[in-house]
Amino acid sequence: MTPQEAALAVCGIIAVYAAVRLAMEQDTLRKLPFLNVLSFAITGVIALILPHPLGIVAAAAYFVGSTLESNAIASTYVGGLDRRE
Amino acid sequence: MDISLLAFAHILVAAAVCWLNFIVIDIFFRLPEAGGVVGATAIGKHIEAKGGALHGGYMMGNIVSSPDASAGTLLASCGVFIAGIPGGLLAALLVYIGNRICHDPGYAGTTGCISATFIVYGFTFLGFSPAEFIAGMVLAIATIQGISHPRASRLLSRLWEVRRG
Numbered sequence: 200m201t202p203q204e205a206a207l208a209v210c211g212i213i214a215v216y217a218a219v220r221l222a223m224e225q226d227t228l229r230k231l232p233f234l235n236v237l238s239f240a241i242t243g244v245i246a247l248i249l250p251h252p253l254g255i256v257a258a259a260a261y262f263v264g265s266t267l268e269s270n271a272i273a274s275t276y277v278g279g280l281d282r283r284e
Numbered sequence: 285m286d287i288s289l290l291a292f293a294h295i296l297v298a299a300a301v302c303w304l305n306f307i308v309i310d311i312f313f314r315l316p317e318a319g320g321v322v323g324a325t326a327i328g329k330h331i332e333a334k335g336g337a338l339h340g341g342y343m344m345g346n347i348v349s350s351p352d353a354s355a356g357t358l359l360a361s362c363g364v365f366i367a368g369i370p371g372g373l374l375a376a377l378l379v380y381i382g383n384r385i386c387h388d389p390g391y392a393g394t395t396g397c398i399s400a401t402f403i404v405y406g407f408t409f410l411g412f413s414p415a416e417f418i419a420g421m422v423l424a425i426a427t428i429q430g431i432s433h434p435r436a437s438r439l440l441s442r443l444w445e446v447r448r449g
Contacts, residue, residue: 200288246362273323
C-alpha cells in the first residue's frame with residue numbers, strides 16, 4: 200500500500216463515519232460539524248484521486264462551496280440575515 | 285517496518301502536527317471569542333445546550349461557517365501534494381477568496397494555509413508524503429468536529445481561557 204492509498208483509505212473511512220454520525224444526529228445545527236468533517240474527507244479524496252494542478256482548484260471550490268452552504272443553512276435556520284460587517 | 289504500517293504511523297504524526305497548526309492559529313485569531321455570523325453563534329449555543337462550553341462551540345461554529353486554519357491546512361496539504369510550494373500558495377489564494385465569499389473578515393484561513401504549506405514541505409524532507417498530511421488533517425478535524433461536541437468544545441474553551449489570560 201503506497202502512502203497515497205493509505206491516505207485515501209483513511210479519508211474514505213472517516214467520510215463514511217461522518218456520514219453515519221450526521222444521519223444519527225437529530226438537531227439540525229449540530230449536524231453541521233459532522234457535515235464539515237464529511238466535506239474535509241471528500242476534499243481530501245478529490246485531491247488524492249485528481250493529482251493535477253486543476254485538482255487543487257476543484258478541491259478548494261468544493262470545500263468553499265460546502266462551507267458557504269453550511270453557513271447559509273445555519274444562518275437561515277435561526278432566521279437571521281448575515282450581519283457581519 | 286511494513287510500508288503501509290509506516291504510512292499509517294506517518295498519518296498519526298501528521299494529524300498531531302496539523303492539529304497543533306490549526307488550533308494555535310485559530311485561537312490566536314480569536315475564533316472562540318464570538319460567532320462570526322448568526323449561524324455560527326447558533327451552532328455554539330446548540331453545542332452548549334447539549335452540555336458543551338459556549339466559546340468552544342463558537343469556534344466550532346466558525347470552523348463550519350468559513351474556511352479557517354483547519355481548511356487552510358487541508359488545502360495546503362492538497363496543494364503541496366499536487367504541485368509543491370506553488371500549489372500550497374495557490375491554495376492560500378483560494379482560501380483567501382473563500383474567506384471573502386463567506387463574509388469572514390479574518391485571516392486565520394490564509395495564515396494557516398501559508399504556514400501549513402511550509403510545514404508540509406519541510407516534513408517531506410523527513411520522508412513524509414504530503415498525501416499523509418491530507419489524511420492527517422481529516423483525522424485532526426474529526427477529533428474536534430466529529431467525535432464528541434461537548435468534550436471538544438470544553439477543550440477549546442479551556443485553551444481559549446489560556447489565550448485570553
